[in-house]
Amino acid sequence: MAHITRRTVVQSTAVLGLAGVTGGLLAAPAAAEEAASEAEDTARPTSLNGWELMEQTNDISTVWTRPVPGTDCSVAVCIGDAETVLVHVIRRFHYEVDELRRGDVVGWRTPSEVNKGLTESNQASGTAVQIRPGSYPAGSRGGFFSSQLMVIRDILAELDGVVRWGGDDSRPDESLFSIDVKPADTRLTAVVEKIRAWKDTPGKGPGTPVDVRASGRRKAAKALESRQQGTAA
Incomplete structure (x- = not known):
């Protein structure tokens, strides 16, 4: 059985931690981009003053x-x-x-x-x-x-x-x-x-x-x- 020193454990933990941080940094922009894309897909057209356009009145409408x-x-x-x-x-x-x-x-x-x-x-x-x-x-x-x-x-x-x-x-x-x-x-x-x-x-x-x-x-x-x-x- 290989002898595991305290130094080996610290180094291994640091490497795993760096990998986790790197993965998080890479995932964050991807998640933000996906959220932005979803927001763009659900955004509805507005009039010049920023209010949502309506295609009809009285029934399903504001x-x-x-x-x-x-x-x-x-x-x-x-x-x-x-x-x-x-x-x-x-x-x-x-x-x-x-x-x-x-x-x-x-x-x-x-x-x-x-x-x-x-x-x-x-x-x-x-x-x-x-x-x-x-x-x-x-x-x-x-x-x-x-x-x-x-x-x-x-x-x-x-x-x-x-x-x-x-x-x-x-x-x-x-x-x-x-x-x-x-x-x-x-x-x-x-x-x-x-x-x-x-x-x-x-x-x-x-x-x-x-x-x-x-x-x-x-x-x-x-x-x-x-x-x-x-x-x-």
Whole structure:
């Protein structure tokens, strides 16, 4: 029987340990690559704002047709936070910019109908709406009176920049209003909580008088206008 010294045991253990470490180092990149590949396979296409595109509405989908309280309109939007914010925009438009009738608002559109490189792609995820697209055709500017535009700017500022107006894009679409943050953005959650609180507070929310000319509101509106125009799509 061969004599095994302490030195032999230490050396053998070191070799086995090195082999284990080497194997682990080789396995780690392989595992990471496999995980990345699986993530890529399961990743779903999104609209420009990072929300998942939907091929259909109402059945197996996150996009459903919702009524807009106080109007004759209904709109297909992504249910939940996006719905709360976009319906708020539509209601303020109805009360303060121009009265809306059934059919005036277009929400979700199929991914094949929108240009995926433009803000309009957000409609395909149910996170954007067009208000009277026939009256404010894409590519044109100047569709609103200055008083109406002031209200639109106030709406955007009131929502802390969570919504973007298509009139600020390089190729304008003055009918378009879309969510301008990703699904998990905390700013969206904060705005939704604010809107919901208004429902329980007298004198707050759509349909109540708002002084859009107040200095504080105008300052906030102009600051956001400058910021959003600087990031035109």
